[in-house]
Amino acid sequence: MDQYRDVASDDEAVSETDSLRRTQSTEQSGTDPHSNLPVYRNIHRSVEVDPTPSYSAKQRTTDDPYTSEQLSDPQMNMLIVRPLVDQLYNPDDVSVVFCLLVNRTQFLREQHYEVHLQTVSITRATLCEILASRVLRRFDEDNPGHAGLLLLANILVAGFEPFQNAPESITIAQPNARQWPIQKRGGYERKITALEVAIISESKAFLSSSACQKVVDAVYRGQVIYTPLSFVDIIPDHYKHRPISLYNPRKASILNHHRLIVPRLRNIIEIFQFAVLLLLYGLTMIKRDGVAVTGYEVVFCTYASGWLLEEFAAIIEHGWYVHTQNVWSFLDIAFFIIYSLYFTLRAYAGFFDSEEVAATSLHVLCIAAPFLLPRLACNLMPDNMLFISLRAMMRDFSVLTLLATWCFAGFFLSMTWLINSRAESSVEPPGPATISKWLLWIWFGLDGTGFERSVDFHVLLGPALMIAFAFLGNTLFLTILVSMLTNTFAKIVENAAAEVHFRRAVLTFEGVKSDAIFAYRPPLNIVALMILLPLKFMLSPRWFHKVNVAAARVCNAPLLLAISLYERHQLWRSPNRDTTKGYKRSSLFQWTFSGFSPHGDIQAVFDVDPPKAMFENSS
Structure with a gap:
């Protein structure tokens, strides 16, 4: 991991005690610095039953169901979790977390069709998530500072291929097992990030860990930059692939169109x-x-x-x-x-x-x-618990309503057929729309016209059907619905912090865009689609990239200029920088606003780190 500790070059560094660092490896455009990692081997070592020490021998031998609270117990941590973390942790292999999350996805999939091992599979999936969190924390503890942040970013947002470095016999025997690359991306096809796997497997405990949130916050703020991996782009521009690095706005271009995807x-x-x-x-x-x-x-x-x-x-x-997953x-x-x-x-x-x-x-x-x-x-x-709960409850409500409508459609057919088969009467028979309206009113307890007119269907069977529908729909269904929504809301509120961190991770991951169409604000994106998409097939990748960059900078020049001026003073702002050491901020940004509050100094006193000389003199 020495490559992440090298001091950055002048075009990406901000010197002083909090200097920004980035990799100085051979990570160039179009090359993958992690291509030599045995991802395929690591994934399958994590699920094999092997008496020898392996990545996850105890995951498969964990045949007893445990909850996440039980797996977090100190005794369980000493017996199972910590030994596995010691086996898994490899300072030179940043794909371990990705492999553990991939296995969590597989265990969650198995619990759907292996009913006899459902609880065990959930336990194994939970253990994978815990191990991934602990391994990521170990990386964070062993690599402090900006170099550690860069390393954590490589673990979470670098792309890995599940079949990476698989034996040739596997790739030949199963040519259709690999994802079909829709678009050429200069060697980065079929790549998936650990952050994306954590989102699709809903690893909320992992995403809410401090090490993961450190990277998510850095990506969200734009301190960590990289080229995102996507499935399909409407206007693809993959001529250059930006490596994962720390962004220094003072050395960047004034009109940096890449900031539009922060x-x-x-x-x-x-x-x-x-x-x-x-x-x-x-x-x-x-x-x-x-x-x-x-x-x-x-x-x-x-x-x-x-x-x-x-x-x-x-x-x-x-x-x-x-x-x-968005709210x-x-x-x-x-x-x-x-x-x-x-x-x-x-x-x-x-x-x-x-x-x-x-x-x-x-x-x-x-x-x-x-x-x-x-x-x-x-x-x-976006972090309000009401809206987060509303999204989950809307999903449950929609599913239950569709199932209930499907089941209760039989009452509608029965009444329609009864009214069509009855003898001639002086009363005009209700139509399908009227019958549906009566049933809907009874369902929500709004009106009882359906009961009064039930004898029009049949003297005996009509009222019996209406009473049965009212009991099942208005009483049983609504009781189940209220209970289900209450349970969903209680679960979300119980894990409020994890839910908020999960939604923030989703917002951050989806916010980093690779499609060139996002550089143009509506409705200019329609014009860009009509002009740039045909040019994509007429120009070389190099010239198309130049045209796209020039157009994006011209269309967003005022916005890019404002972003550049703001980030040069605020992105990596550290209020404890001493002007006597050669670095002086503009007077426009010297005052830190603490609000109209008599208690502003309580927070401000912690915003400034005291000088080390103060403690040395006191000792």
Whole structure:
């Protein structure tokens, strides 16, 4: 690990006691510094039953079910966890954490189809997560400072291939086992990061560990930079691959377009973008003139199309599962469906000159408000437990409602067939829509018309069906629903810190983008798609990269300039720097605001590290 302790070159270093360091290895563009690691061998050593000391011999021999609390017990830690950590820890192998998380994913998969080993598989998966956390902590303890931060970043965000350095017989025997590389990425195809595996396996304890959060926070702030690995890019520009390194804004370009993919900055930009979308939506609804197309509506449609294009690019870049881990993902999906329906009806009405369809399209657009307003609140407060709980409860509610609707559809069919087979009567028979309305009212306990008209279906069977439906739907179903949602909320609140850290890790991982389309703000991304995508097939990778960088810098010049000026003083800001040692900050940033509070000094006293000479003199 000496490569992470070398002092950085002038173009990436900030000298002094807190100097920034980065790797000086042979990690160049297009080369993988971790290509020699035996990832395939490490993964399978972690699951084999081997009496000799191996990576995880005790994982397979752990045939008794244990909870995470029991595995964290001091006695269990001495007997199983610590010996395994000693075997696993290798200062020269940064893929160990990745391999443990991959095995956790496999154990979670096994517990679904190996019912007789379900609890044991969960125990093994939990043990893998604990071991990954302990090994990562060992790396953190043995490598302090910025060099340690760089090493932890290589462990979590460097790409590894599950079949890396596998025997040739394996790759020949199973050619279809490997992921199909959709796009060429200069040797980084099929790569997966440990952070991504932790997210898809929902390793919340691992992601909430201090060592992992140190890297997540550094990536979120943009202190650690790297080229992200993605599945599909709409406008791929992979001419240069940036190695994992520490970012020094004072040595970087003034107009550094790569800062547009920093998660913290992207989050701020996306909040403003959505605020603009919401403003245009409100103006469109307020200023509408019957069914006529207004200028506000044209601007709204143009901007909303660009915004949805960006959301679609985010979904396909890291996959559907990772994207849906966001708190506001179901709101985006709902707005996408509503806007698509509105746009289709509006286009149809304009093509065929139908005022009725045009009115209907505007009515459809009106129902987008309940999804847009909460979306802005989720953006502003992503760590709020109410929104985190709401996402999980919405998932459970949707699944249970679909199952209940499927099961209760039999009552609807029975009543429909009964009303069609009954003898002629002077009373007009209810239609399918009316029957559905009665059942829905009974389901939620709103109205009892269905009971009064139940004899119209059949004198005996009609009331019996209505009573059975009311008991199962209104009483049993709602009781189960309330119990399930209460249990879900209680579990989330019990592990509130882990849930918040998990959502922050998801936001950070998804915020680092590789697709060139994210360098253009809506609706400029539509123009970039129409111009740059054809150029991708006409120009060489080098010239396409130059055109893309130039266009991104021109379109975002004011924003990039503001980011550069801010980060040069604030990104690595350390308030204890002494101006007498040769480093002096601008007077504009010398004052640290502590708020209008008489207790501001309580926090400020810990923001400044006391000089060592003070303690030496006192001793």
